[in-house]
Amino acid sequence: MNKPIKGKELKSVLLKTLLRFNEFCKDNDIKYSIAYGTALGAIRHKGFIPWDDDIDVIMLRPEYEKFEKAWKQYILNHPDHYKLWPEMDEENYFMAFCAKFFDTKTVLYEHFSKGKIVEYGIYIDIFVLDHIPVEKNEQRKLFMDVRFYWKWIQHFQRHFKKWNKFVRKNHLSFLPSLDMMARLLMKCKDKYNKQCTPLVSLTQDYQKKSDTNVSIYKYDWFNDFTLVEFEGHNLPIVKNYDDMLVATFGDYMKLPPEEQQVGHNVEAYWI
Structure with missing residues (x-):
């Protein structure tokens, strides 16, 4: 029976996965920002949101393409227990929505509605930004x-x-x-x-129902980055993180109701 990974141990593996991703981006001069709940956790809690159990990063399209190309080239000649599911790869169950970067020493089962279960490893989500019209x-x-x-x-x-x-x-x-x-x-x-x-x-x-898109950001925000503390490590975030978080969450320093303080429906194990 594989040993389950829960609580602090799960967050520790998540953090190591993020730090490996961050290291690779630094080595290859690739710009990204922590985003969504990870950015909110960094600003409000200096780390994980207490009930959160995932990590999100965000990149402009050219930076993502640079990352994907560099990782594919790197992995040809270097053994590494981290794996990339590229954004537009058939293997990626979330194809065309986001890329996944995960630890292959672990197995993670994510439970969705209608009984669907997806299997991969403990992961970070990589979201890719494209230009959109103003009108x-x-x-x-x-x-x-x-x-x-x-x-x-x-x-x-x-x-x-x-x-x-x-x-x-x-x-x-x-x-x-x-x-x-x-x-x-x-x-x-x-x-x-x-x-x-x-x-x-x-x-x-x-x-479609509310006719909104919460991920509309100014392109200029992704020209300037700063470092922010996340679980004792300094990680990149756009300098305009306040504007980004307001655009995503509104009054982001206010805690949500207790019934909304829940994580994702996942189970993870060591292989």
Whole structure:
């Protein structure tokens, strides 16, 4: 029976995974910021939010592409017990939403609705920002297009693996498949990157019911970084972290109601 990893030990493995990621980024001059609950924890608690059990980082598209290329090159010639699930890789269950960087000495099972369980290792999430238009209607159209192709990617990836292989093997690129949807999605995402607009976003973070996207940030924020304490270590965060946290959480120094102070539905073990 594998030994379970819980509580402080789980957070210790999470922290080591983040520090390995941070070390690699420093060595390769790659810029990123801690983000979401990790950034909030750093500012409000100088570390993990007490009930939180994951880590988030955020990068502009060019920095992420630089990271992915450098890691793939590095891992060819160096043994390492950390693994990258790239953002647009078929192996990544969360393909087209975020990349995962995880410890292969561990196994983690994440439980989702309808009984779905995903298996990988104790991980950090890497979210990628793309430029978006300033005009609200154009933003809405982009977000809806991205979500449309993203949903199809999830569908083809999880339910049509044999079909995808058939299309690829026979060079039938004109037929709907995972590859086609991935190309169309990246074309959407890249449209405003070429214009270098003043806003960036995790484009999939669009809530259709409320017509909002909480991950809309100013591009200029990602030109300047500072260091902030997180569990006794100094980690990068955008200098405008107050603006970023307000955009994401509103009054972020106020604790949520006790019933909302819950972690993710995961179980982890040593291999």
